[in-house]
Structures are given as structure tokens and as C-alpha cells.
Amino acid sequence: xxxxxxxxxxxxxxxxxxxxxxxxxxxWSPLEMKTDPFLSMHIAANCLHYGQAVFEGLKAxxxxxxxxxxxxxxxxxxxxxxxxxxLCMAAPSEEMFVEACKLAVQHNRxxxxxxxxxxxxxxxxxxxxxxxxxGIKPSSTYSFVVLVTPVGPYYKNGFKPVEAVVIEEYDRxxxxxxxxxxxxxxxxxxxxxxxxAHDRGFxxxxxxxxxxxxxxxxxxxxxxxxxxxxxxxVTPASLSILPSITNKSLQVLAEDLGLTVxxxxxxxxxxxxxxxxxxxxxxxxxxxxxAVHYRDRVFRFGQPDVSGEMLTKLYQELQGIQYxxxxxxxxxxxxxxxxxxx
Numbered sequence: 001x002x003x004x005x006x007x008x009x010x011x012x013x014x015x016x017x018x019x020x021x022x023x024x025x026x027x028w029s030p031l032e033m034k035t036d037p038f039l040s041m042h043i044a045a046n047c048l049h050y051g052q053a054v055f056e057g058l059k060a061x062x063x064x065x066x067x068x069x070x071x072x073x074x075x076x077x078x079x080x081x082x083x084x085x086x087l088c089m090a091a092p093s094e095e096m097f098v099e100a101c102k103l104a105v106q107h108n109r110x111x112x113x114x115x116x117x118x119x120x121x122x123x124x125x126x127x128x129x130x131x132x133x134x135g136i137k138p139s140s141t142y143s144f145v146v147l148v149t150p151v152g153p154y155y156k157n158g159f160k161p162v163e164a165v166v167i168e169e170y171d172r173x174x175x176x177x178x179x180x181x182x183x184x185x186x187x188x189x190x191x192x193x194x195x196x197a198h199d200r201g202f203x204x205x206x207x208x209x210x211x212x213x214x215x216x217x218x219x220x221x222x223x224x225x226x227x228x229x230x231x232x233x234v235t236p237a238s239l240s241i242l243p244s245i246t247n248k249s250l251q252v253l254a255e256d257l258g259l260t261v262x263x264x265x266x267x268x269x270x271x272x273x274x275x276x277x278x279x280x281x282x283x284x285x286x287x288x289x290x291a292v293h294y295r296d297r298v299f300r301f302g303q304p305d306v307s308g309e310m311l312t313k314l315y316q317e318l319q320g321i322q323y324x325x326x327x328x329x330x331x332x333x334x335x336x337x338x339x340x341x342x
Contacts, residue, residue: 003111003113003150005113005114005117005118005119005150005152006117006118006119006152007152008113008117008119008150008151008152009151009152009153009156010122010151010152010153010154010283011149011151012149013111013149013150014037014149015108015111015147015148015149015150016035016107016108016110016111017033017034017035017107017108018033018034018037018104018145018146018147018148019031019032019033019034019100019103019104019107019145019146020032020034020143020144020145020146021092021096021100021143021144022130022141022142022143022144023090023141023142023143023144024140024141028090028092028096028144031096031099031100031103033103033107039143039145041130041143042130042131042132043132044132044133044134045128045129045130045131045132045133045139046128046129046130046131046132046133046138046139047128047129047130047139047184049133049134050129050133050136051087051183051184051185052087052088052089052128052129052138052139052142053126053127053128053129053183053184053185054080054083054084054087054089054126054127054181054182054183054184055080055124055125055126055127055182055183055184056076056079056080056123056124056125056126056182057076057122057123057124057281057282057283058070058071058072058073058076058101058122058123058125058245058282059071059120059121059122059123059282059322060105060112060120060121060123060148060336061112061115061120061121061322061323061324062112062113062114062115062323063115063323063324063333064115064323064324064325065324066115067324067335067336068105068109068112068335068336069322069324069333069334069335069336070101070102070105070123070333070334070336071322071332071333071334072245072249072332072334073097073098073101073102073123073334074094074098074334075245075248076097076101076125076245077092077093077094077097077098078094079182079243079245080092080097080125080127080182081094082180082181082243083181083182083183084127086178086180086181086183087138087178087181087183088138089127089129089138089139089142090142091127092127092144096144097125098334100125100144100146101123101125101146102334102336103146104123104146104147104148105121105123105148105336106336106337108121108148111148111149111150112150113150115323115324118152118153118158119150119151119152120150120151120322121148121149121150121151122148122149122150122151122282122283123146123147123148124146124147124148124149125144125145125146126144126145126146126147127142127143127144127145128142128143128145129141129142130142130143151283153284154283154284154287155203155284155287159285159286159287159288159307159312159315160288160305160307161288161289161290161302161303161304161305161306161307162202162203162204162287162288162289162290163202163203163204163289163290163291163292163293163304164202164203164204164205164206164219164279164289164291164292164293165197165200165202165204165205165206165292165293165294166205166206166207166208166268166292166293166294166295167193167196167197167205167206167207168208168213168295169193169196170189170192170193170196170207171207171210172186172189172190172193172207172210172217172218172220172240173186173189173210173217173240173241174210174240175209175210175211175239175240176239177210177240179210179217179238179239179240179241179242180239180240180241180242180243181242182242186242187221190205190220190221193205193207193220194220197220202293204219204220204221204279204287204289205219205220206218206219206220206224206292207219207220208268209238209240209265210240214267214268214269215236215238215265215266215267215268216236216266216267216268216271217236217238217240217241218236218238218241218242218279219279221279221281221283221284222244222246222279222280222281222283222284222287223235223236223241223242223244223246223247223279223280223281224236224266224277224279225247225250225277225278225279225280225286225311226266226271226274226276226277226278226301227259227274227275227276227277227308227310227311228273228274228275229275231258231259231260232259232260232261232262233250233251233254233255233259233260233261233262233310234262234263234264234266234274235247235251235261235262235263236263236264236265236266237263237264237265238265244280244281245282246280246281246282246285246286246318247280247281249318249330249332250280250286250314250318252330253314253317253318254314256317257310257313257314257317259310268294271292271294271299272299274301275301275302275308276288276301276302276308276309276310276311277289277290277292277299277301278308278311285315285318285319286311286314286315286318288301288302288307288308288311288312289301290302290303290304291304321333
């Protein structure tokens with residue numbers, strides 16, 4: 001496969017196919033490779049009417065020694081199980097989830113970008129309720145799909161500082177709602193405030209907590225992280241934000257670098273305590289944020305054209321592990337075999 005790997009954006013490109021399994025009568029079918037990029041679904045499928053749809057996002061990388069690795073797939077398996085439980089869905093086992101990701105990568109080996117390109121293979125597991133449903137109830141049948149596509153940076157400028165805006169007209173999630181589940185509806189709900197922010201010239205939205213609107217919750221597509229001048233790595237303690245695997249990994253690396261990790265409520269009016277702020281997630285890894293606009297105030301962190309020292313170190317450390325430039329001292333990489341089964 002010949003692609004301009006270093007020119008890839010973050011969008012879908014067709015590949016050799018995807019993995020699918022279906023749940024019916026209390027059991028999952030065997031994993032199967034499919035090439036037709038269209039799912040056949042009943043017009044009354046539960047996911048289309050009542051939103052039983054959850055998904056994950058993770059990546060595969062080509063390392064310096066030309067191995068293909070997947071970053072922490074077992075963590076995504078556990079998180080999709082938590083999302084599924086919140087929506088009363090049948091979830092694949094951890095073993096089935098990981099095997100499906102491996103099969104999808106193996107069958108699309110030629111689409112894993114080469115080492116040094118700065119690109120990766122994005123893996124998108126998807127779980128949807130498929131039973132024809134008119135009355136509101138959980139589906140009894142499900143389809144589990146794992147598709148892959150090669151991607152470049154989430155933001156076209158890559159690891160560069162951006163400005164964020166606090167949008168108060170909309171909440172990302174309800175106080176006791178589905179904020180901790182990676183469900184499709186949460187992202188649909190974010191489309192309007194994202195458009196509002198973009199129309200105002202901001203690429204990223206920061207939300208406050210949905211109960212009191214006094215505390216930092218998270219960015220539109222990623223967790224909030226910050227660094228204090230005294231050497232703390234701070235991230236919100238909230239029950240309405242998605243538990244980020246990238247954030248979880250960065251906390252470990254922050255401690256490796258000598259930072260103190262603190263998870264606590266962060267008053268929006270106390271953003272000036274931080275020397276560096278960033279958003280973090282699978283797609284972007286870390287996006288430095290050099291300014292947050294809140295009502296008539298602007299909180300600034302560092303320089304608009306220079307990423308902060310500690311966030312840069314964390315970004316380089318995590319990417320270094322993922323690409324095999326730094327020893328995988330925490331055992332986060334799942335190395336792929338060359339053989340393909342199924």
C-alpha cells in the first residue's frame with residue numbers, strides 16, 4: 001500500500017476489511033473478517049432509535065525495530081465493558097475484544113504506517129444494539145465491530161498550542177448521566193457546542209461541571225490535565241467525565257518524571273494556578289492549551305507558539321514508548337505476531 005504517510009489527516013480511509021461478531025440468544029458468534037463496509041441492520045434496530053451504541057478508540061504503531069504493537073488494548077476492553085453496563089448492553093469479554101483488535105490489525109498490516117512517519121493505525125471497536133425495538137427496552141441482540149484506518153495528527157498542526165473557550169450554554173453530560181460511558185450520544189450532544197466554539201474561532205471547548213458550573217470537567221473530546229509551578233500533575237476528580245486511558249498512562253509517566261499526581265475538583269476561577277494546561281486523549285495524545293477564555297477573562301499558560309516544558313516531556317515520553325524509542329518499562333505494548341487466523 002502506497003500512501004503519503006506523513007501527510008495523513010485524522011479521517012477514515014478504506015482498508016482491507018473489519019472484524020465482526022454478533023450476539024444472539026445469550027452467546028457471541030465467532031469473530032469473522034468482513035470486507036463489505038456496510039452493516040445490514042433492521043430499520044427498527046435499537047441503536048437507531050434508543051441509542052444503544054458505545055465505542056472505543058486505540059492505536060497500533062510500527063516501532064523502531066519494525067514490530068507492530070497495540071497500546072494497552074486490555075484497558076479499552078475494560079472500559080467498553082463499563083460503558084456497555086451503563087447502557088444495559090452485552091459486552092465482549094476482554095479476551096474477545098483483544099483478539100478482535102489483533103485480527104483487525106493483522107488483516108490490515110499494510111495499512112500500519114511505517115516508523116518515522118508520525119502516523120499510526122487507529123482502531124475503532126463499536127458495539128451496537130440491533131434488535132428491532134419500538135418499546136423502550138435493552139436490545140437482546142448486538143453487533144460488535146472492529147474497524148481500522150491509518151491516521152495522522154488529530155489537529156493538522158500536531159503538537160502545537162491552541163486556545164480553548166468555556167461554553168456555558170450547553171453541558172457535556174448530566175450530573176448522574178452517561179458522562180463516564182463512551183457512548184455515541186455523548187458525542188452527538190457535543191456537536192452543537194463544538195460548532196458554537198468553532199464559529200467563535202476556537203478549536204476546542206472546555207466544559208464546567210454540569211451540577212454547579214463552578215469546576216473544570218473536561219474538554220469536548222478529551223480529559224483536562226495541568227501542571228503547577230511546584231511540580232504537580234493535576235486532573236479533575238469528577239463522576240461525569242470519561243476515564244481516559246491516555247490520562248491514566250500519563251499519570252504514571254508523570255510520577256516517573258518526579259511529579260506529584262493530584263486528582264481533585266478544579267475551580268474554573270483558579271485556572272491561574274497552573275503553568276501548563278493540556279487536553280489528552282487517544283487521538284491527539286496531548287494538545288497544549290495556551291489560553292482558556294471564560295466569560296470576560298482569559299487565563300494564559302506559557303507562550304502561544306511554544307509548548308510547555310513538562311507537557312512536552314510527557315508527550316515525548318508516551319510517544320517514545322509507543323514507537324519503541326523508549327523502553328516499555330510498564331508493559332503497555334502488545335506485540336503482534338505475523339500469522340493471521342480466522
